[in-house]
Amino acid sequence: MGTGLAVEHGFPHLDTVRSAITALYRRLSGDGVRAFGVSVLPADVAFSDDEDPYLGVQRVAGSMVRHLRLPDARMIVSFREMRHAGSVELAAGPEYFIELNERFKTHRADVGAALAHEVAHVYLHRLDLAFPGTRDNEILTDTTTAYLGAGWLLLDAYRESQVSTQKLGYLTPEEFGYVLAKRAAVFGEDPSPWFTSPQAYDAYTRGRERARLDLRRPPLAAAGRLGRHRYAARRAKGPGVYEDYAFEAGDRVRFPCPTCHQRLRLPLRGRVRARCGLCGSLLECDT
Secondary structure (H helix, E strand, C coil): CCCCCCCCCCCCCHHHHHHHHHHHHHHHHHHHHHCCCCCCCHHHHCCCCCCCHHHHHHHHHHHHHHHCCCCCCEEEEEEECCCCCEEEECCCCCEEEEEEEHHHHCCHHHHHHHHHHHHHHHHHHHHCCCCCCHHHHHHHHHHHHHHCCCCHHHHHCCEECCCCEECCCCCCHHHHHHHHHHHHHHHCCCCHHHCCCHHHHHHHHHHHHHHHHHHHCCCECCCCHHHHHHHHHHHHHCCEECCCCEEECCCEEEEECCCCCCEEEEECCCEEEEECCCCCCEEEEEC
């Protein structure tokens, strides 16, 4: 977090993001994920200039606790000078101590974003879900925050101009857009009306285009003509591993579910309808 920083763009962490989505479905199940069908709303995190900063952060933290269904968790929030946006002490609970960058005392519009990330750390801690290494674990946290309905706040905190830059979280803006678009495809929820940052909206549209490519990869029936032609040529060669799919002995193809990215195996027999056993998505395929 900071101002005047160079912001990384693109999709450098996409493999880890997809692994995080798969891990979330495996830990919660499809029904568990679908329980988060309604996002945190702007009114839930509104923070006026005349509100006491300490009472305000406790109120917003309470909104995040309720959203992530942690009714017996109590967040104790304070401010201090620090490099990052925030930190949380992951103890046994039920009390968790969160520290926020003192900048949020006056820059209150993004308090919800900072708290969404820190409370998501508590949520994953209670799920006993973690990735090895700080970088990958933070990507898991950002992905979880966005996929379960609070991460649009993190993307909206991204602002870039000639005089200053701000970005929260470890994902690039486009990767946040990608995860939010994946969520939108599942829940039919468009987060774009909530964005106050033009840069956030632009990043969301770029991420959405990347997410749509997942729905147009062979052997999905919606794949484009060029992709289908390449797929057929590779299928004729026999077993082989490619970027998006692999042909296996026994006339089967293995490919990722476009929703949860769990690997599926189907026989090579033309048009077929398949249901993902992890997330429950119904897929029209042409193998």
